[in-house]
Amino acid sequence: MNFVLRAQTLMLVIISWTRLARAEGQCYLDDTESECALCWITLPGQVPILRRCPEGLILAQWITPPPRKLVENQQYQIEYSLAVSSEVSSYIIPASGGRGSLREVWHANLHSCVRSRGACTPFVSDNPGLSTHSRSTASNLSTTSTESFETATFSEQLALPEESYVIIAHLRVTSSMNIFDNTTYTACSASSPEQCAVYDIAIGKGADVEKKPINISYENAYTYLAAVVTVLLVVTSSFVWALYTNKLDRCFKAIFNDTVKHLCQFLLSCASTTAYTISFRTVVLKDERLMDFVPLGYFCTIVGWISLLVSFVFLAKHTYDDRNKQILRTKAVLAEEKSRYLQHSNKVKARRRLEILVSSCQGMLFRDIPFIATQFYVLSVVSSSSTAALFSLMASGISLGLKSQDMLRLPKAYKNCMKASQNLRSADISSSSALRSSMRSRLSMRSRKWMKPNNRSPSERKEKQPWESRKKRTSPSVPISETTEPSKGARDQNGCTGKTCTMAHALCYES
Structure with missing residues (x-):
């Protein structure tokens, strides 16, 4: 179904192009600065025919046109209107357009076509890179101060990426009369819209969308530059100080x-x-x-x-x-x-x-x-x-x-x-x-020491207790604290003479 619909749309575009030469005026298709409107009229059972809209009967115009230069992705308010003479408005048949409620202008939106991809018509589908459509809206015609015309006004937001575009305002109405030859269709009604004449009306403008300019603040740039220079000075000063104090190796080790x-x-x-x-x-x-x-x-x-x-x-x-x-x-x-x-x-x-x-x-x-x-x-x-x-x-x-x-x-x-x-x-x-060997050797030495025969008297063995001799650090026979300089030739009970011999014996006893 989608393939058939696309094929029909492509056929309509081809037929419209073949009839451009017969159109009395091509308006924005030739000159994007032109103010006139184009009408594609689709009669019952026929294909669309391109004509220039008669100015005395149908008038489409920009109220707030799109600027010639736009900034990408920035919102712009666009307004446009459709005015129909009282002679034609009486033949307009309200239609729903698939939205349930009946409106006299039952379709209105903006088409933004890439200029390099060909002509921008109301039949170009919404396809990224080819054409962008805004949301469709609808409205009724209302009488203004000018009693000879009835008008409907539309307002929309427009935001586009960077590209060169042709922007058209597309409006669609249904009528029971062919305004070009005054033929009427009696079978046309709101319940039978296929028996009516459908008018696709379009006005266009050229627009170039540019990149958003970058605002450079030199005050911030100077601040960033001062911060960078300060950091560089601190780092350089640190390395110079480390080199001067011979601590450069420590600095590298701390950093890396x-x-x-x-x-x-x-x-x-x-x-x-x-x-x-x-x-x-x-x-x-x-x-x-x-x-x-x-x-x-x-x-x-x-x-x-x-x-x-x-x-x-x-x-x-x-x-x-x-x-x-x-x-x-x-x-x-x-x-x-x-x-x-x-x-x-x-x-x-x-x-x-x-x-x-x-x-x-x-x-x-x-x-x-x-x-x-x-x-x-x-x-x-x-x-x-x-x-x-x-x-x-x-x-x-x-x-x-x-x-x-x-x-x-x-x-x-x-x-x-x-x-x-x-x-x-x-x-x-x-x-x-090693710990077990050390413990065994210590226990063995201690056991041999206590099991060694001793021929001294009990009083002498009592003086030779290891915990007392280590504390007093004296000899059992001659205490160090009572030792005095002996006279020449004097001998102690161990057969030693002099202070040196007495000290040696004391150390030997202690160990």
């Missing part, structure tokens, strides 16, 4: 360490996800051509924010591990497990590296790649690009480039993590074995 790198990637992902959400709300949800894309857009937006939350959890855990690094080192040193601490530190670093790489890979798979694919589709469908969509596409592309390198490092990081875990288990086994 893993924490700063992953923080920058997280901020870039935040910007990309936010821009994608804004573009989805401002572009996708407001464009009828993207209605089928809305469920996929909602899914990508929700998954993107969940992926961003996962990245934040990994980043927070990474930062928390760095803060507790010094505490773990102190506890390990106090516990005299230096080798185990080193193995534990290596395992923590390897596991943290693996977790960060996994976070980057999930962000690339669930956020960057879907964002880029969907934004390319949206920009290919929508003619006017959105700033948020372009920014989201750019940020997602940069993030994808950075994270693709992390995905290549993932297998190696997994191997390092497994190796560090194995080394830590080996260190735990070695530490346990």
Whole structure:
């Protein structure tokens, strides 16, 4: 059915073109500045015939014509009217036009045809890239101060994309008389409109739609320039100070360490996800051509924010591990497990590296790649690009480039993590074995010491108790606190002479 209708429309356009040469005046078809109106009369059982509307009987004119220069996507108020003489208005038959209520002018709207695609007639269909139709309206004729004419006035909003157009006002009425030869059709009525003469009346104007001009504010430009220069001065001064104080290595380590790198990637992902959400709300949800894309857009937006939350959890855990690094080192040193601490530190670093790489890979798979694919589709469908969509596409592309390198490092990081875990288990086994050997040796030495025969008297053995000798730090026979400088040749009970010998014996007894 649609094919047959299109074929009939195409035939009407061809027939109209073949009869243009016989028309007495072609008005806007030849000159878009012309003020006259054209009438296509369709008699019962015949094809439309193009004529110039008789000025004394039918008068169509612009009240507020479209400007010669328009700005793209900007609303313009357009007004036009149709005046019919009282001699003709009595033959006009009201019709519904498919809207239920009967109106004398039962169809009126604006057609905006691309000038380079051919002539603009009332029979050109509404097709993107060829012609754009406004919403159809209807009205009755009313008597004005000029009693010889009855008039109907119409007002509409017009907004067009950038192109060169021919804009026509199309009005349609039904009459029981042929105004060109005064033939009447008695069978014509509101119930039998196919037995009437149909008049398609059109007036036209040429219009060029241009791009919206960009207003540049130099005050804002100077502000941005001052901000950029200030940042550059601060950064340059910092590097010069670091070079002067021999701290340049520390600066580079602080700037290019893993924490700063992953923080920058997280901020870039935040910007990309936010821009994608804004573009989805401002572009996708407001464009009828993207209605089928809305469920996929909602899914990508929700998954993107969940992926961003996962990245934040990994980043927070990474930062928390760095803060507790010094505490773990102190506890390990106090516990005299230096080798185990080193193995534990290596395992923590390897596991943290693996977790960060996994976070980057999930962000690339669930956020960057879907964002880029969907934004390319949206920009290919929508003619006017959105700033948020372009920014989201750019940020997602940069993030994808950075994270693709992390995905290549993932297998190696997994191997390092497994190796560090194995080394830590080996260190735990070695530490346990060493601890058990040390305990056995200490117990053996203590048992031999207490089981060794002692021929001294009980009073001497009491003085030789280990917990008392360690506290007093004196010899059982000669206390250090009572030792004085002996005279030459004097000997103690151990056969030693002099202070040095006495101190040596005391240390020997103590140990």
